Amino acid sequence: MNSDVILVIVVAxxxxxxxxxxxxxxxNVVATSISTRAMPPRVAVTMAAALNFAGAFIxxxxxxxxxxxVVQADVVTxxxxxxxxxxxxxxxxxxWALGLPSSSSHALIGGVVGSAFAASGANAVIADGVLGKVxxxxxxxxxxxxxxGGLAIAIIYRIVGRLSPGPVTRGFKLGQVASGGLLALxxxxxxxxxxxxxxxxxxVANGTISADSNVPTWVVIASATAIAxxxxxxxxxxxxxxxxxxxxxDTAQGFTASGAGAAVILAxxxxxxxxxxxxxxxxxIMGAGAGKRVSAVRWGVAGNIVxxxxxxxxxxxxxxxxxxxxxxxxxxxxxxxxxxSVAALLMLAAAFVRRAQQQTPVPG
Amino acid sequence: MIPLAQIVETKALLQTVAYSLVAxxxxxxxxxxxxxxxxxxxxFRRDERTIASTAAGALAAFALGICVAAxxxxxxxxxxx
Numbered sequence: 110m111n112s113d114v115i116l117v118i119v120v121a122x123x124x125x126x127x128x129x130x131x132x133x134x135x136x137n138v139v140a141t142s143i144s145t146r147a148m149p150p151r152v153a154v155t156m157a158a159a160l161n162f163a164g165a166f167i168x169x170x171x172x173x174x175x176x177x178x179v180v181q182a183d184v185v186t187x188x189x190x191x192x193x194x195x196x197x198x199x200x201x202x203x204x205w206a207l208g209l210p211s212s213s214s215h216a217l218i219g220g221v222v223g224s225a226f227a228a229s230g231a232n233a234v235i236a237d238g239v240l241g242k243v244x245x246x247x248x249x250x251x252x253x254x255x256x257x258g259g260l261a262i263a264i265i266y267r268i269v270g271r272l273s274p275g276p277v278t279r280g281f282k283l284g285q286v287a288s289g290g291l292l293a294l295x296x297x298x299x300x301x302x303x304x305x306x307x308x309x310x311x312x313v314a315n316g317t318i319s320a321d322s323n324v325p326t327w328v329v330i331a332s333a334t335a336i337a338x339x340x341x342x343x344x345x346x347x348x349x350x351x352x353x354x355x356x357x358x359d360t361a362q363g364f365t366a367s368g369a370g371a372a373v374i375l376a377x378x379x380x381x382x383x384x385x386x387x388x389x390x391x392x393x394i395m396g397a398g399a400g401k402r403v404s405a406v407r408w409g410v411a412g413n414i415v416x417x418x419x420x421x422x423x424x425x426x427x428x429x430x431x432x433x434x435x436x437x438x439x440x441x442x443x444x445x446x447x448x449x450s451v452a453a454l455l456m457l458a459a460a461f462v463r464r465a466q467q468q469t470p471v472p473g
Numbered sequence: 474m475i476p477l478a479q480i481v482e483t484k485a486l487l488q489t490v491a492y493s494l495v496a497x498x499x500x501x502x503x504x505x506x507x508x509x510x511x512x513x514x515x516x517f518r519r520d521e522r523t524i525a526s527t528a529a530g531a532l533a534a535f536a537l538g539i540c541v542a543a544x545x546x547x548x549x550x551x552x553x554x
Contacts, residue, residue, distance in 0.1 A: 167551050241482065253490050257497035264498065265505040272512045280508035287540075291547055298551050361505075368504065369497035375547045376496040382482075382489040393497075 131339025144352030158341035164297020165333030178238035196220025196429030208346035223426030250384035251392035258396025281360035356398030
């Protein structure tokens with residue numbers, strides 16, 4: 110009974126994380142299309158949600174591999190996973206409130222690393238894995254995307270620079286629809302699988318399914334639905350930052366950022382080095398701006414985004430460790446996760462009420 | 474202490490960087506060549522320069538073919554990973 114309660118709490122928390130993942134990362138897919146008016150905002154977000162949903166069904170190959178290279182498998186318990194998820198959700202909500210695009214995957218890995226560290230000490234963390242699989246790619250991703258975006262836009266301006274702007278603008282808008290669709294599909298495939306992996310891992314740890322079982326169908330449908338709903342809800346603050354605050358984007362730059370971004374993400378995925386979608390698209394936007402004119406990039410905004418990237422793993426890890434510490438105070442049963450879940454829901458409700466009150470116009 | 478080169482799969486990382494750059498620049502260049510071809514073909518047609526228009530149209534079709542192939546390859550990468 111006790112383990113079933115924990116199971117339900119962890120599954121629900123994983124789906125909430127999946128929702129925030131879609132919500133937070135909508136901007137990666139639609140910001141450039143909305144900013145250049147390639148698609149109306151609601152159409153762009155609906156298309157992204159539908160393709161995220163479809164993407165979640167495309168492949169299940171890596172569903173069970175999340176976090177396996179960064180923490181020792183034997184320390185991963187449902188409570189460790191729960192604390193890690195809360196760390197990731199908290200960081201996603203904090204960065205959304207500040208309108209800063211940051212990697213949901215890095216937040217999840219940071220949260221799990223922090224909670225595993227709090228549960229079993231430094232030996233629980235595979236330092237080589239964290240460095241080789243997460244930190245080095247996190248440095249490489251934005252640099253590659255920046256260089257690709259910069260070089261691509263320079264070439265594009267040379268090719269189409271003297272043509273009449275009407276057909277060129279229409280052409281790049283069409284290109285943005287296609288590249289945005291590919292990005293949404295890739296995002297659904299990659300990120301929904303992380304949640305499927307987390308839920309499957311918890312079901313195995315709880316003894317509900319055996320270790321060699323396939324991912325249950327209800328897990329696939331629930332994860333696909335959660336990420337699609339999150340995407341449809343849309344993190345408009347982050348869309349605004351990416352679409353209008355980093356650079357003032359024309360259609361060629363919007364296509365370069367999303368087209369080059371999709372190419373970088375899928376090429377790296379093919380070679381087994383999947384890079385963060387958020388970092389690639391933002392690096393691509395900055396590169397497309399700098400390729401036109403270095404001063405076209407608002408470097409202050411870009412600097413804030415880079416700081417958020419640097420802080421993502423450590424902050425999610427600290428929150429994950431703190432949450433594990435709190436749950437541990439209540440013993441090994443379901444009481445700890447239950448208390449933390451209720452407290453988190455109350456804090457969220459209070460934040461929404463406060464926001465609603467601030468938005469209510471003063472009468473008369 | 475383990476050398477950094479052993480922790481990071483240097484070859485895979487360099488391959489990733491090289492192919493990412495080639496894919497990103499290749500696809501965006503191909504698409505802009507397609508736009509160039511379509512636009513120029515329409516201009517030549519207006520000027521009744523049939524051969525030039527056909528050549529520009531063929532260039533656009535070839536470049537678009539590269540883009541479609543890239544999309545198909547991308548979907549294959551997603552489904553086989």
